[in-house]
Amino acid sequence: MAHPCFVLGSLSLTLALIACGISFFGPFWLNNVTNPNPSKNAVKLESKTYIHVNSTSQRNFSSRGLWAQCGVQCQWFWQYNYKLEFQVFKELGWHLAVQVLYFVGVFLVLFCEVFARVQLCCLPNRSIFRALGFTLLCSFVIQSAAVAVFGGFASRDYGVTPYAAQYAYLGWCFWMALAGASLTLLSGILFLFMECCCGDDDDDDYDK
Numbered sequence: 122m123a124h125p126c127f128v129l130g131s132l133s134l135t136l137a138l139i140a141c142g143i144s145f146f147g148p149f150w151l152n153n154v155t156n157p158n159p160s161k162n163a164v165k166l167e168s169k170t171y172i173h174v175n176s177t178s179q180r181n182f183s184s185r186g187l188w189a190q191c192g193v194q195c196q197w198f199w200q201y202n203y204k205l206e207f208q209v210f211k212e213l214g215w216h217l218a219v220q221v222l223y224f225v226g227v228f229l230v231l232f233c234e235v236f237a238r239v240q241l242c243c244l245p246n247r248s249i250f251r252a253l254g255f256t257l258l259c260s261f262v263i264q265s266a267a268v269a270v271f272g273g274f275a276s277r278d279y280g281v282t283p284y285a286a287q288y289a290y291l292g293w294c295f296w297m298a299l300a301g302a303s304l305t306l307l308s309g310i311l312f313l314f315m316e317c318c319c320g321d322d323d324d325d326d327y328d329k
Contacts, residue, residue, distance in 0.1 A: 130311030131237055133304050134257070138234045140301030141227045141264070148186030148195060149292035151275055186294055187220050215274040222267035223298070229260035230305055237312075250315040257309030264302040271295065 144150075184190065189197040190205060198206040210216040233253050240249055272291065275281045279289040 127311075127315055130253075130308045130315060133311065134230070134234055134237055134308040137301050137304035137308055138230050140297050140304060141230050144294045144298035144301055145187065145223060145227050147294035147297070148189040148191045149184050149294040150187060150271060150298075151185045151279070151281070151289060151295070152292040153183045153289050184292060186292075187216075187223060213274075213278070215270055219267045219271045222263050222270065226260045226264035226267060226302075226305075229256055229263070230301075233257055233260070233308075250312050254309045254311075254313030254315075257305050257312065261302055261306040261309060264298065264305060268295070268298050268302060 183192045189195050190209075196205050198210065210220070233256055236249075237253060240253075272281075272295065275289070275291065281289050281291055
């Protein structure tokens with residue numbers, strides 16, 4: 122029978138992967154207020170997201186994620202010869218840093234999820250649980266850095282706050298990323314605790 126900490130750690134790891142995956146692909150990290158007050162002198166999200174698709178048409182987007190912007194339609198970073206990536210995300214600078222950091226953080230969560238499932242077929246091993254625990258803690262730090270950079274620079278460039286939104290506000294994918302980071306931290310702590318409960322590397326009492 123599996124140890125309760127292993128069950129809880131595996132469950133929280135799976136939930137972390139789901140939350141991180143949704144945040145990774147979801148284009149709702151930053152949203153425009155529907156009808157901002159035009160009398161206020163503030164930078165609106167629209168000013169950064171007006172992309173010329175071709176010589177005769179333009180698009181305006183009301184929400185932004187790590188890899189796309191959406192309004193009536195979505196434009197992903199690879200479309201139109203990577204126009205969105207080079208004209209908006211690269212211009213911001215900090216958005217590229219968030220993309221890289223969050224990609225690495227989510228990749229580590231995915232790696233640990235696969236590795237933890239393989240561990241179900243093996244005898245318990247303290248070194249395995251230690252590796253999982255510290256890798257997940259490392260992923261938590263990287264994810265937290267990505268979320269902090271995004272929130273901080275979005276506040277600087279667009280005036281967003283967690284409490285009130287006059288022009289732009291942090292979307293639900295941003296908060297989902299916070300939940301994913303928290304679940305990653307929880308699963309890392311549980312796997313490190315499993316290292317203490319497992320005993321010697323060749324001890325099979327865990328399965329009895």
